[in-house]
Amino acid sequence: MLFEVTKYHQDLLKDFERLSAFFEVIDEVHLKNDNGFLIAYDLGCGSGVLSYFASKIVKKVIAIDKDSNIVKKAKCSLKNINVEVICEDILDHEFKDKADLIICETLDTGLIDEEQALIINHVLKYLKSNGTIIPSSVISIAEPISTSKQLDHVCYDDENNLSQENKISYKILGNFINFSEVDFYKKIDLKFKTKLIFKIDLDGILNSIKITTFTKLAEDLICGPTSMLNPPLLIPIKKEHVKKGDEISIFLEYELGGGIETIKTY
Ligand SMILES: C[S@@+](CC[C@H](N)C(=O)[O-])C[C@H]1O[C@@H](n2cnc3c(N)ncnc32)[C@H](O)[C@@H]1O
Known part of the structure; x- marks a missing residue:
C-alpha cells in the first residue's frame, strides 16, 4: 500500500x-x-x-x-x-x-501537549458498551536527573530534532516513580497534580525531572517511547545539591491537553 x-x-x-x-x-x-x-x-x-x-x-x-x-x-x-x-x-x-x-x-508525553484526553472525553459516549479502544491507557513515570547544562524551559529529549551540539546529556540520580495511569475507558480528569518522593542513589546536582510515557495498546502489549511516539520530557526544577540516601519531594502539576506551558513544579 x-x-x-x-x-x-x-x-x-x-x-x-x-x-x-x-x-x-x-x-x-x-x-x-x-x-x-x-x-x-x-x-x-x-x-x-x-x-x-x-x-x-x-x-x-x-x-x-x-x-x-x-x-x-x-x-x-x-x-x-x-x-x-x-x-x-x-x-x-x-x-x-x-x-x-x-x-x-493523538498521543504525546503525559498527554499534556496534544488533545488525546479531550478527544477521549468527547468520544466515550459513542463507544458501544462492549467496544474496544486502542490504545487502552498510558502510564507515565518520573525520574530525578542532573542535566549537564541547566535547562531554561521544558523540552523534549528527542533525538530526531536535536543536533549533536544541542543534545542534552544527563545522569539519573534516583529511583523512578510510576505516578500516573490514564485509562481511556473512563472520563479523564484534565487537571493533574501529584507529589513525587524520590530516593536519591547518587550524589550530584538535581536540576530537572524526566517524564517518560508508555503506551498500553492492550493488556499484554506496552510500547515504550519510539522515535515518533512520546519522546521523554525534561522539566527544569530549582537546582539543589543532593546526596545518596536523601529523600526529595517535588510537586508536579499540569493540565492534560493544556500544553507544556501548564507544567508547574515546586
Ligand atoms: C501523531 S499524528 C498520528 C497520525 C496517524 N494516526 C498515524 O498513526 O500515523 C496525530 C494526528 O492527529 C491529528 N489531530 C490532532 N488533534 C486533532 C483534533 N482535535 N481533531 C482532528 N485531528 C486531530 C493531527 O492533525 C495529526 O495528523
Missing part, C-alpha cells in the same frame, strides 16, 4: 516500531472478537495508515483529521477501500453511529 503524505506523516510512517505495535494490537483485537466489528473510528487519522489496518477487520472505518492537507492525501490513498475520511476537528464532530472499535493516536 502506498500512502501520500506530508513530511511529518512520512516520519510517522517510517517509525516501524510504532507502526508494528499498532498493527499487532489491531490484529490481536480481531482474533479475540468472535462477532466481527461493524464500525471503527480512526481519530487523528493522519496518512490513514491505522485506518488501513482497521479496514481489514471492520465493515466501515470513519477516519477524521483536522489537517486539510493530510486529509486530501489520505482520501486519495484510501479511495477504493471501506474508509470514509472526514476533515474536521474531532472535538466538533457528532457521530451518527456508535463504534465497536476506536483507534486514537
